[in-house]
Amino acid sequence: xxxxxxxxxxxxxxxxxxxxxxxxxxxxxxxxxxxxxxxxxxxxxxxxxxxxxxxxxxxxxxxxxxxxxxxxxxxxxxxxxxxxxxxxxxxxxxxxxxxxxxxxxxxxxxxxxxxxxxxxxxxxxxxxxxxxxxxxxxxxxxxxxxxxxxxxxxxxxxxxxxxxxxxxxxxxxxxxxxxxxxxxxxxxxxxxxxxxxxxxxxxxxxxxxxxxxxxxxxxxxxxxxxxxxxxxxxxxxxxxxxxxxxxxxxxxxxxxxxxxxxxxxxxxxxxxxxxxxxxxxxxxxxxxxx
Amino acid sequence: xxxxxxxxxxxxxxxxxxxxxxxxxxxxxxxxxxxxxxxxxxxxxxxxxxxxxxxxxxxxxxxxxxxxxxxxxxxxxxxxxxxxxxxxxxxxxxxxxxxxxxxxxxxxxxxxxxxxxxxxxxxxxxxxxxxxxxxxxxxxxxxxxxxxxxxxxxxxxxxxxxxxxxxxxxxxxxxxxxxxxxxxxxxxxxxxxxxxxxxxxxxxxxxxxxxxxxxxxxxxxxxxxxxxxxxxxxxxxxxxxxxxxxxxxxxxxxxxxxxxxxxxxxxxxxxxxxxxxxxxxxxxxxxxxxxxxxxxxxxxxxxxxxxxxxxxxxxxxxxxxxxxxxxxxxxxxxxxxxxxxxxxxxxxxxxxxxxxxxxxxxxxxxxxxxxxxxxxxxxxxxxxxxxxxxxx
Numbered sequence: 221x222x223x224x225x226x227x228x229x230x231x232x233x234x235x236x237x238x239x240x241x242x243x244x245x246x247x248x249x250x251x252x253x254x255x256x257x258x259x260x261x262x263x264x265x266x267x268x269x270x271x272x273x274x275x276x277x278x279x280x281x282x283x284x285x286x287x288x289x290x291x292x293x294x295x296x297x298x299x300x301x302x303x304x305x306x307x308x309x310x311x312x313x314x315x316x317x318x319x320x321x322x323x324x325x326x327x328x329x330x331x332x333x334x335x336x337x338x339x340x341x342x343x344x345x346x347x348x349x350x351x352x353x354x355x356x357x358x359x360x361x362x363x364x365x366x367x368x369x370x371x372x373x374x375x376x377x378x379x380x381x382x383x384x385x386x387x388x389x390x391x392x393x394x395x396x397x398x399x400x401x402x403x404x405x406x407x408x409x410x411x412x413x414x415x416x417x418x419x420x421x422x423x424x425x426x427x428x429x430x431x432x433x434x435x436x437x438x439x440x441x442x443x444x445x446x447x448x449x450x451x452x453x454x455x456x457x458x459x460x461x462x463x464x465x466x467x468x469x470x471x472x473x474x475x476x477x478x479x480x481x482x483x484x485x486x487x488x489x490x491x492x493x494x495x496x497x498x499x500x501x502x503x504x505x506x507x508x509x510x
Numbered sequence: 511x512x513x514x515x516x517x518x519x520x521x522x523x524x525x526x527x528x529x530x531x532x533x534x535x536x537x538x539x540x541x542x543x544x545x546x547x548x549x550x551x552x553x554x555x556x557x558x559x560x561x562x563x564x565x566x567x568x569x570x571x572x573x574x575x576x577x578x579x580x581x582x583x584x585x586x587x588x589x590x591x592x593x594x595x596x597x598x599x600x601x602x603x604x605x606x607x608x609x610x611x612x613x614x615x616x617x618x619x620x621x622x623x624x625x626x627x628x629x630x631x632x633x634x635x636x637x638x639x640x641x642x643x644x645x646x647x648x649x650x651x652x653x654x655x656x657x658x659x660x661x662x663x664x665x666x667x668x669x670x671x672x673x674x675x676x677x678x679x680x681x682x683x684x685x686x687x688x689x690x691x692x693x694x695x696x697x698x699x700x701x702x703x704x705x706x707x708x709x710x711x712x713x714x715x716x717x718x719x720x721x722x723x724x725x726x727x728x729x730x731x732x733x734x735x736x737x738x739x740x741x742x743x744x745x746x747x748x749x750x751x752x753x754x755x756x757x758x759x760x761x762x763x764x765x766x767x768x769x770x771x772x773x774x775x776x777x778x779x780x781x782x783x784x785x786x787x788x789x790x791x792x793x794x795x796x797x798x799x800x801x802x803x804x805x806x807x808x809x810x811x812x813x814x815x816x817x818x819x820x821x822x823x824x825x826x827x828x829x830x831x832x833x834x835x836x837x838x839x840x841x842x843x844x845x846x847x848x849x850x851x852x853x854x855x856x857x858x859x860x861x862x863x864x865x866x867x868x869x870x871x872x873x874x875x876x877x878x879x880x881x882x883x884x885x886x887x888x889x890x891x892x893x894x895x896x897x898x899x900x901x902x
Binding site: 232236335336338339348354355357430431433439472474475478479480 | 689717
């Protein structure tokens with residue numbers, strides 16, 4: 221019973237980590253950079269959707285769509301102002317710049333939205349249903365489906381379509397890609413927009429299970445990055461799989477050893493896992509042809 | 511003098527006059543009370559509640575002719591933004607520049623702990639109105655200038671154990687505590703209280719401030735046979751505990767510290783929020799004492815947004831602050847001066863005060879600087895969005 225409860229809870233949590241971590245995969249695949257403000261992007265999606273749907277009473281699909289579009293715009297801004305200027309000068313300062321943008325956004329939301337956590341109502345998170353004697357909200361079942369569908373879509377997009385192949389070519393050799401007529405800066409900007417939209421989707425899906433507040437993304441962002449690295453940041457399937465593994469192991473550790481040890485054991489396990497598999501679960505070692 | 515400089519001088523003088531006109535009409539003989547609390551940010555509502563409680567008390571005292579032979583009290587406020595260093599700077603400014611006769615503290619234990627050494631070294635009485643950290647008053651200083659009219663963690667923990675035994679016949683309680691210094695302090699307090707009652711516990715589980723799902727922790731406590739849960743956490747994470755209990759369909763009594771009172775608990779936790787019984791020092795609901803009716807009336811007259819007892823939230827902030835100000839005024843009156851050392855002695859001379867929280871009898875002694883005791887707590891629950899005392 222304890223173990224079943226842990227596995228069911230872990231699957232739900234894990235797919236949320238995976239969903240957020242896919243955002244890291246996307247930008248890394250195209251530009252070898254990541255947006256460390258993914259946690260804030262997730263929070264932004266939830267807060268904007270809350271403002272449109274709950275505060276202003278918009279038609280929910282319209283409110284959610286608008287929130288996601290704004291998340292995309294935010295991703296474009298992150299890339300344009302916190303990543304591109306540094307990458308152009310061969311500097312790694314984008315690492316700090318994206319962290320700083322996240323802190324900035326968290327604080328702006330704190331001042332405008334307020335610190336008080338608010339509930340995001342959803343018909344899918346009202347009454348728990350029982351699966352193998354463990355209660356879950358229907359929304360917890362929707363999240364893995366959305367996560368796996370997005371991972372599948374990304375896989376197909378990057379491996380089977382011309383546009384996807386063009387995106388991957390950018391990371392291999394930007395100059396050659398440019399010579400082949402690929403819009404390199406457009407591709408990188410698009411990858412940031414897609415990654416923040418994914419984070420926004422994660423935020424909107426998680427909000428009804430959790431609550432909406434300005435620091436809801438902080439811990440999630442850190443765990444999602446751990447998941448992205450663990451999965452091998454170059455594989456969409458790997459990232460999603462690592463999310464599920466992380467979620468389940470986390471819940472099992474809590475159930476078996478107690479919550480006092482959860483964070484210690486989890487992050488120690490990540491170090492061990494990466495020492496054994498430096499490229500993550502499904503990642504491939506980068507081959508640089510010169 | 512050129513025309514320009516004389517114009518500038520004139521403007522300067524005009525501005526100075528305007529500033530003087532705007533400044534509160536503080537007279538040299540006025541007695542200053544200084545409040546250092548969160549007036550902005552996450553705890554702004556708490557700061558506002560404390561301000562209102564102090565204001566109403568000060569106005570009542572002034573209307574009756576003030577203290578020390580007709581001297582009026584003025585209230586000065588400084589925002590600590592829940593930040594200990596900002597609180598310390600504000601407290602120093604109030605003591606050294608404004609020469610306040612007494613300082614009042616806010617909601618945050620870390621801010622109060624930062625001010626305690628300053629109050630003791632500057633010999634200025636520091637009255638806690640909210641923060642419950644045990645070491646604020648039990649700070650080891652001799653002489654100790656820190657007093658409090660609020661809950662105290664270690665006493666709350668004793669009250670939680672007592673309540674769970676009396677109302678739920680608890681034999682094997684489980685603790686579910688937020689993973690921060692507040693949770694840590696209550697873990698020690700609850701363990702001590704259980705030991706004192708010769709009781710064992712099912713287990714201790716921790717959760718993060720923004721934990722999404724607490725089912726694994728609760729499953730462990732359930733498997734260890736917990737018959738009551740002791741909850742310590744702010745409103746958001748406390749709501750996650752209630753939602754996780756709902757998911758598990760585990761109907762276990764939950765006895766809690768006052769975290770749920772800090773926000774929209776029912777909105778966040780859903781209808782099961784009412785199952786959580788938590789501690790408060792005062793409630794404006796129910797049969798009020800004559801003093802309670804009088805203060806409620808004053809509050810509603812002064813603040814039009816208070817239309818009834820349900821609007822006075824958080825009630826503990828208002829009530830603690832009101833009684834704090836009255837007790838400080840009594841201490842100054844008993845001291846016959848605003849000299850810090852004499853006022854400290856004055857606190858011990860207060861024999862009785864018919865207050866809002868209770869009829870205080872000898873509220874402070876050199877050994878006890880906490881005026882609120884385990885028997886004074888009110889047990890409450892959320893019904894819709896109002897904190898209502900539980901009737902047994």
